[in-house]
Amino acid sequence: MSPLPKNLTDSSSPHPEEACRAVSKDAPAGSGASWSILRDAADAAPQDEGSGASEPDSREALRRGWCPSTLRPMETGDGWLVRLHPPGNALTPGQLRRVAELAEMHGNGLIEISARANLQLRGVSAQTHPALVEALLAEHLVDETEHDGPQKLVLTSPLAGHDPSELIDAAALAREIGQHARMVAGLPAKAGVIVDGGGLSLDDFAADLRVVAAEEGKIAIGLPDDTWLGPVTPSDAADAVIGLLHGLAAGRRAEPSAIRRLRDLPPAGLAKLIEASGLPMASAPQRCPAPARAGLFALRDGRFAAIIGLPFGRSDAGTLAEIADIAGRNGSNEIRCSPWRGLAFLGLDQKRAEAVLAAADALGLITQDMDPRLSVQACAGAPACSRGETPASGDAAVLAEAAAPLLASGLTLHVSGCVKSCAHPAAADLTLVGHDGRYDLVFNGTTRDTPTQRLDLSQIVQRLQPGQDFHTRLITGRASGPKV
Structure with missing residues (x-):
């Protein structure tokens, strides 16, 4: 070159x-x-x-x-x-x-x-x-389309194709959908499809379409408003998804300023899309238990994976270089990015997977599913982001410590430096939206929802303590359900 x-x-x-x-x-x-x-x-x-x-x-x-x-x-x-x-x-x-x-x-x-x-x-x-x-x-690390659509359409578990609890080969189906979707012109840049094969559940991630293994060899396809279609076989699933994506692209071409996601289609447009698909209505698949997001995982071939998290999704380059070297010395043959904002090291035997986790823990990375930082989604915020109105990442560290018992019990917290919600577009039990140095509070919602009040960080920390009103409210009501 x-x-x-x-x-x-x-x-x-x-x-x-x-x-x-x-x-x-x-x-x-x-x-x-x-x-x-x-x-x-x-x-x-x-x-x-x-x-x-x-x-x-x-x-x-x-x-x-x-x-x-x-x-x-x-x-x-x-x-x-x-x-x-x-x-x-x-x-x-x-x-x-x-x-x-x-x-x-x-x-x-x-x-x-x-x-x-x-x-x-x-x-x-x-x-x-x-x-x-x-x-x-x-390094063969650039894989981008020539059009303005999504550069990465499909999201899967980091263990897809290797998870012994999968009901379908989610990795193979995701590849097929991703390849064919590149031929669908006019998709919104933020369009997304989740392929959930029945291993580590992706119920809590937002998407336009959810392709979920309902049972062995049968797949249901989820649309907005809890509409589900199917069942379809794994061999027919990609064609069904591509047909629905063509409908989304057509809707966007008709109203480019109004249609950015499938949920933006008017009811009549969504009904027409469903009718054109030729798929019958289906019951929603049973919601899966919350998955482990970090730790040691057994794989289908007798090997193991070590999944780690980056605190609030970020790390310095030196730390990642060091953990890459450690994983390589221990025989990892593949590393995948995890939607829990971390890395999955595949192809390890159990002893070496445990060694990778121990090294990651020593480097300050997340290695246990109960780590409260895993339940906090935060963007970089100010000053790194020009749109950030609060130092979201630094404030997230304070909140993770202050609300550790709540987070360990399953609370989800989203700290966003502005209304864009780059770190977490879906609902959280508590969403904090930066506004002129303070935070707008949204319970059981997203940054798009109406806030209840605006407080500074110290006030929020105080009211998250046991016996205070936020603590009581959060243990009695939680955001739940997949967001499509």
């Missing part, structure tokens, strides 16, 4: 956009597909997190966000955010170490894992972005 021109990495470049656009001007003739992708990256100016909002202070405008990617970074308070979608949601230990090195080299060394199991590198600049993209291409 040809080296990048000097002006792409020269920090003295007079304007960030000039440095990025220099890719297309100076690309050598015949340099191949990688230069074509770099040109695309250069021509896609970074978007601010509130991009598209005609009124920057409008809470409704902030909700109309979009999804960053490797080639189209997002402007944040600490530089550009680059979202990485590894092919098949899988990395080797060597690739994870390389990502950590690149985060240090081209960003500020902070790495996140999103609630849709994507890697995010923060603090990238216009000068460093082209070299970062080229390095990621060399």
Whole structure:
């Protein structure tokens, strides 16, 4: 691969956009597909997190966000955010170490894992972005579509295809849906499909369509408003899902400003979509028990997996490089990002999986399902995010400690620096929405719901204590049910 021109990495470049656009001007003739992708990256100016909002202070405008990617970074308070979608949601230990090195080299060394199991590198600049993209291409870690639809449509358990309790091969079905969905033009960027094979339950994650193994060899498909279709066989499920996605894309083309998710279709439009599918109505599958989100897991082939969590979904690059090396030395052959904002190390024997967990614990990572930090979803917040109105990540650490008994009993807490809810679009038992240094409180809802009051952090901490009103309210009512 040809080296990048000097002006792409020269920090003295007079304007960030000039440095990025220099890719297309100076690309050598015949340099191949990688230069074509770099040109695309250069021509896609970074978007601010509130991009598209005609009124920057409008809470409704902030909700109309979009999804960053490797080639189209997002402007944040600490530089550009680059979202990485590894092919098949899988990395080797060597690739994870390389990502950590690149985060240090081209960003500020902070790495996140999103609630849709994507890697995010923060603090990238216009000068460093082209070299970062080229390095990621060399590692075969860039897997992006050419259109404006979702870069990662399908979410599965990190153990999909290996979990002995699965009723279907969720990994194979997810691959089939993902491949065919790339041909569906016009899907909203935030469209999502969950494929739940019956292993680690994904009931608490939001999606447009839920593809759930109802029993051995039978699948139900969930739509908004608790509408379920089916059953279908695993061999027919992908076609059924693609047909429904075509309907969503058609609805968006008809009303692009109004239809961003399947739930935005009017009742008549949803009824027409269901009729066109030809699928019968079905009963909702039984809701599964809450899964373990971290720890030691037995796999189908007699091997084991070690699943760890990153505190509030973020870590410094050095820590991830170290755990990647430890996993590699212990024989892990595959690493997957987890929707519980962590990493699953597969292909280990039991003793070595336990060694990986012990090392992760020593590094301050989450290794036990009862860790209260696992029940707190938080974005970076201010000052890292230009839209953050509160330091959400730091406040989340305070709240996790203050509400540890509640969190251990199953409480879910979402701390959002603004109304966009990047970390957790679904409902939580308690949602805190940053507003001018304080938080709007929503019980059993999302950032889109009407808050009951606005308080500062110290007031919230005080009222979460035993005997106080928030504590009492939270132990008597919980948000529940899958969000489609």
